[in-house]
Amino acid sequence: MxxxxxxxxxxxxxxxxxxxxxxxxxxxxxxxxxxxxxxxxxxxxxxxxxxxxxxxxxxxxxxxxxxxxxxxxxxxxxxxxxxxxxxxxxxxxxxxxxxxxxxxxxxxxxxxxxxxxxxxxxxxxxxDLRSRLQHAIIQLQQRRGSGNSLMHVEAGTLIKRAPITIDPAQSIRQAAMLMSRERASSVLVVEQDNLVGILTDRDLRQRCVAAGVDVNHPLREIMTSDLQTLNIHAPAFEALIQMTRLHIHHMPVVDQQGKLKGIITASDILHQHNLNTVSLDSTIRHCQDVDGLVKASKQLPELQAQLISSGMNADQLTQALSAVTDGITKRLLQMAEKQLGPPPVPYAWLICGSQARREQTTVSDQDNALLLDDAFQPEHDAYFQSLARYVSDGLAQCGFVYCPGDAMATNPLWRQPRRVWRSYFNKWINTPEPKALMHSCIFFDMRALHGETGLFTQLQTQVLEQCRNNGIFLTNMAANALQYRPPLGFFRQFVLINDGEHDDTLDIKHRGVIPLVDLARVYALAAGISAINTRERLKAAEAAGVLSHDGTEDLLHALEFITTLRARHQARQHMEGLKMDNYLPPHSLTRPERSQLKDAFAIINSMQQAMKNRYQASGIA
Amino acid sequence: MLGTWGQNLWRKRQLTRLEDNPLREYYLRPFPSAAYDCRALEFVALDLETTGLDPKKDVILSIGFIKLHGMLIDLSSAQHHLLCPNREIPERSAVIHCITDDQAAEGKHIEDVLPQLLQQLSGRVMIAHYARVEMKFLDRACRQLYGGPFLIPVVDTQRIAKRALERRIQEIRFHDLRLAECRRRHGLPHYRMHNALSDALAAAELFLVQMAQFNCRKPVPLKYFL
CATH class of the missing domain: 2.60.120.10 (Jelly Rolls)
Structure with missing residues (x-):
């Protein structure tokens, strides 16, 4: 019937x-x-x-x-x-x-x-838009990821056994005997219940045997102190990111009270994940030439696709990819220095844009600059020009295309001593005209990657102090941040833009990610916050009282949803053998995703309005 | 054709002639006046699937109908009945309606369904696409079962479509007047055809479109469609 x-x-x-x-x-x-x-x-x-x-x-x-x-x-x-x-x-x-x-x-x-x-x-x-978006994020996570990926596993579960500990007053030899007996590649050094250091195979080799230190000396002399630890409840990928970023292979794990619970090694993670950022990072650090780096970086798109399908969210993914790119850049700088000899004056290699914010995907281009010591003389420039050329070309060969706006250290404008950089920032802050604002967007998201990083810290402190509570500058930055508006939503197979116009594809970078990044930058500069990562900026802005709690939560959710959708889009492109990009065709989105994106757009729109009102920005064309 | 005033006179004569049966019940309520605003009227959209076009030789296989309150189709009123014919279904019509002998054998008899249908139609306006078939078959059934003719104010969506097309194009092909084609012209969704209820709903929706062609701020008298 x-x-x-x-x-x-x-x-x-x-x-x-x-x-x-x-x-x-x-x-x-x-x-x-x-x-x-x-x-x-x-x-x-x-x-x-x-x-x-x-x-x-x-x-x-x-x-x-x-x-x-x-x-x-x-x-x-x-x-x-x-x-x-x-x-x-x-x-x-x-x-x-x-x-x-x-x-x-x-x-x-x-x-x-x-x-x-x-x-x-x-x-x-x-x-409630908020709970709707939260729900959407959970759904998006559930659709991906298998049960035992690093995303779903807590760091604590990777611990293989009780921690092997030793007192720092013990001799180096006693430490080595303990490690041999326990068949461990490291021991944790504990003094009165406090974790004070770690001693690894490598320390024994490099700091003792190779350096000719007497094995009867206290092990304190050769241990590594100033340790980074991980909470046992942290997701295991966090260990992956930290190890990649810090170039370490051992990560002590502590409980909520800070009590030592054990150690995770790079190989523990390797067992969970065959292609991962730690192993890629170590490959990169052992590369002897640019060709090796090019070969290693060819794995990045695959890595991005794998990490996303294993359930990593976009924030974790871009952190991990940025760490790998940092590694490639550093290695290129080391190779350049090896070829060119030591620098005539101290310098700091600065990275800008998404890599600086640790929000990089494999489709990002390269943005960088050189900050030189004020002792710099014109005759020194030949060295730095060659250095910049070497690194920039190397990065381009590795797949990081040259910055279309020429914001690179190869451009003499962005290869300057500190006093010139100071005058640049003075100009950008005090006479914010459109071009200056465009530069602000790039150069206010900056971090020192290599060299005399102290040069940068000084500069940054001064600049932040100058921006903070500078009404005219903030008004202009806010207006500039309104340059990219989110769409209203979707209409049939089109993206519906404010005035009723249609777009064929959703440019998720310019219509989703950038408005959020720009918002966070304005609030961070308003409050003199040094963080540059968008999530960290938003959280710090909330703590500083310039953003409401609800507003912050909404923006974080919108960011996570939009960037995760983007990462998934790129992973899918990669799996289909296409080049990754930022353009989502509306037909590739399910109906729920369309309405969830619309929610995220609505949040961005209302927060842009709030920013506009707060800084009385009228928007520039 | 009689106006509704004339129809009502005729209706009263039937009341004196007919025995007490469902058809007489049906005639108790007056036909709505042709001057009434359609948006305040009640309609029943009806479709019959038959074994052919000649009521003397052919029989009704299924009946589908659905009520409209002004410009709103009430889906809760939808009814679909398969009838069991007292003869074999010709192969040709089985192909069109997808009703086989076995299905039909489980169906009801026309005398069980007709009282319900007449009750729904009483005092309302009937909507059908090419209503002549429905009228002929119902008339024959009423005469056979209740000894009287069947009469009702009818909105024929095909006739309305034809009048509208005549204003625009010279030569109208038969295809242009088919229900599915009329719906397609107005952007209505494609429904499967030759299911009595689907076709009744399809005609009802087409009528909503035809009604909507008139200025919504003025009354739309029924006579526009008769």
Whole structure:
């Protein structure tokens, strides 16, 4: 026997969230609907049918705010639930049917019964943008990742045995005997229950045997102090990132009270993950020539795809990739120095942009600069020019394309002593014209990677002090940060832009990531915050009181959702043998993803408004 | 054709002639006036699937109908009945309607379904696409079962579509007037055809579109569509 009203049932099963309802409910639900047709130009919803959820079968509807500004457009398969969710919560909007439309109407009473009985269905209509987005992030995570990936495992579970510890007053020989007996490559040095250091095979070799230190000396002399530790509940990937960044192979793990629980080694992680950043990083550090680096960096896209499919989120991924890129850059600098000899004056190699923020993907380009000691003389420039050329060309060979805006140390403008950099920043801060602001975006996200990093710390401190509470500068930065606006959402196979224009693909970098990065930069500079990573900036801005708690949470969620979607898009491109990019075709997004992205865009938009009001920025064209 | 005023006179005469049966019940309620605004009227969209076009030789295989309150189709009123014909289904019509002898054998008899249908139609306006077939078959069934003719104010969506097309194009092909093609022209979704309920719903939606062509701020009298 065939199902009655099969056309309507089919429509429901094909459109979220109705697809979440059980078959039995879908069989009877069509009988609870009614059908309405509205011509183009009709008001929506019409006065006489206020008490229903409207499902759009064919046609299109749009909403504008009382000033006539476009807010949203709905098309086939989308719905309008406002009449059923209490009008007070909804901003005033004026609806109009813009194409002849056929609707199915679900009475509000039945809709609320369904919501009570079916939570998966109900979640979709959650009024609160925040909880909706949180839910979306969880869904996005669940869709990827196997159970035993580094993402799902706590650092504590990788500990193989109780920690092997020794007192720092013991001799080097006693330490070596203990390590041999325990077949361990390291011992942890503990003094009065406090972890004070670590002694590894490498320390014994390099600092004792090779250096000719007497094995009867206390081991304190050759141990590594100033240790980085990891909480046992931290996700295991955190160990991966830290080890990559610090170039270490041993990571002590402590509990909540700081009590030592054990140690994780690079090989413990290797067992979890065949291709990983620690092993890639160590390959890079042992490369003897640029060709070796080029070969190693060819693995980056594959690594990105693997890490994402193993369940890493975008923040962790870009941290890991940035750490690897840091490693490649450092290695190139070492090779250059080896070839060119020692520098005539101290210098610091600066990295800018996404790599500096530790938000890099494999499609990023290179942004860098050279900060030279004030003892610099014009005749020294030949050396630094060659250094910059060597590194920049090397990076380009490794796949990091030259910066299209020429923000690289090969450009003499960005290869200057500290006093010149000071004058640059003075100019950017005191006379913020459009070009200066463009440079600000690059050079306010900067960190020293190699050389005399102290040169940079001084510069940064002065600059931050100057930016902070500088009204005119902040107003201009805020206006500049409004240059990229998120879209309103999607309409059919298009991206719907503010003025009702359409884009064929979603440029997720310029319409999602950059607006967030720019927002965080303005708030960070306003509060004199030295962090450059967007998440860290947002959290620090909250702590400094320039961003509200709710605003911060919203922005963090939007960032995570958008960047994770981007990373997944790139992983998918890689698996299909395509070049990775930042352009998401709307048809590749599921309907829930479209509406979740719309939520994220709405958050960015409202936070951009808040920033605009706070710094009275009017926006520049 | 009689106006609704004339139809009502005729209806009252039937009341004196007919025995107490479902058809007489049906005639108790007056036909709605042709001057009434459609948006305040009630309609029943109807479709019959038959073994052919001649009510003397052919039989009804299934009946689908659905109610409209003004411009709103009430899906809860949807009904679909398979009838069991007292003869074999010709192969040609089985192919069109996908109703086989076995399915039909489990169906109801027309005398069980017709009272329900008449009750729904009473005092309302009928909608059908090419209504002549429905009218002929219902008339024959009423005469056979209840001894009287069947009459009702009818909105024929095909006739309305034809009038609208005549204003725009010279030569109308038969294909242009088919239900699916009329719906396609107005951007309505594609429904499977030759299921009595789907076709009834399809005609009802087409009528919503046809009604919507008129200025929504003025009344749309029923006579525009009769």
């Amino acid at each position: 065939d199902v009655e009203l099969i056309e309507i049932r089919n429509y429901l099963t094909e459109h979220p969230p109705f697809d979440q309802l059980p078959d039995g409910v879908l069989d009877i639900l069509p009988r609870n609907l009614s059908v309405r047709y509205l011509r183009r130009g009709s008001n929506f919803p019409p006065d006489e049918e206020k008490n229903a959820l409207w499902l759009l079968r064919t046609g299109a509807v749009e909403f504008r705010d009382p000033d006539g500004e476009l807010m949203e457009r709905l098309s086939e398969g989308e719905h309008f639930a406002n009449p059923c969710s209490g009008a007070s919560l909804i901003p005033r909007q004026i609806g109009k049917v813009i194409e002849d439309s056929l609707f199915y109407l679900l009475p509000c009473e039945i809709f609320s019964e369904l919501r009570q009985q079916y939570p998966d269905f109900s979640n979709h209509f959650e009024q």
